[in-house]
Amino acid sequence: xxxxxxxxxxxxxxxxxxxxxxxxxxxxxxxxxxxxxxxxxxxxxxxxxxxxxxxxxxxxxxxxxxxxxxxxxxxxxxxxxxxxxxxxxxxxxxxxxxxxxxxxxxxxxxxxxxxxxxxxxxxxxxxxxxxxxxxxxxxxxxxxxxxxxxxxxxxxxxxxxxxxxxxxxxxxxxxxxxxxxxxxxxxxxxxxxxxxxxx
Numbered sequence: 001x002x003x004x005x006x007x008x009x010x011x012x013x014x015x016x017x018x019x020x021x022x023x024x025x026x027x028x029x030x031x032x033x034x035x036x037x038x039x040x041x042x043x044x045x046x047x048x049x050x051x052x053x054x055x056x057x058x059x060x061x062x063x064x065x066x067x068x069x070x071x072x073x074x075x076x077x078x079x080x081x082x083x084x085x086x087x088x089x090x091x092x093x094x095x096x097x098x099x100x101x102x103x104x105x106x107x108x109x110x111x112x113x114x115x116x117x118x119x120x121x122x123x124x125x126x127x128x129x130x131x132x133x134x135x136x137x138x139x140x141x142x143x144x145x146x147x148x149x150x151x152x153x154x155x156x157x158x159x160x161x162x163x164x165x166x167x168x169x170x171x172x173x174x175x176x177x178x179x180x181x182x183x184x185x186x187x188x189x190x191x192x193x194x195x196x197x198x199x
Contacts, residue, residue, distance in 0.1 A: 150198075150199075
């Protein structure tokens with residue numbers, strides 16, 4: 001199957017990794033759950049408990065070529081992303097708009113900024129200007145550590161990259177500017193607790 005971006009560029013499997021989306025679940029804690037799945041479970045917990053309403057944004061795809069090898073099965077051969085995606089999750093918490101992106105890396109010492117795209121940074125800047133709660137959740141999958149990094153902090157590191165300097169955020173910088181989210185049971189990733197303490 002061929003999937004294309006709005007500009008016609010062919011989507012490559014490696015794009016899933018660079019965008020923080022994995023084609024197969026990331027194994028950690030013997031659970032076989034990906035960061036995205038854990039966040040969706042956490043969001044479901046928040047919804048049931050009347051804490052917050054946060055959902056994953058669907059990525060709109062335009063299907064252009066479908067083959068039917070069997071009467072009961074359809075195989076998508078070519079599709080296009082209708083538009084560039086912004087961030088992964090959005091919703092409302094205590095009357096305020098909440099918007100965030102989730103990314104993961106196997107790197108133990110830094111978080112590559114190539115995982116983000118300019119249109120995502122611009123979107124987050126718009127959200128911050130409107131006083132929305134905006135952040136990124138960064139997972140160091142090989143260390144099984146998850147951090148919440150406020151968008152305003154991410155902007156600094158992005159501008160540093162854009163000016164030709166370091167193309168990643170060091171693990172130490174993430175620790176100094178972000179907030180460690182302990183992995184729990186219900187919810188699995190309690191980012192609302194961090195928001196309550198620091199936003």
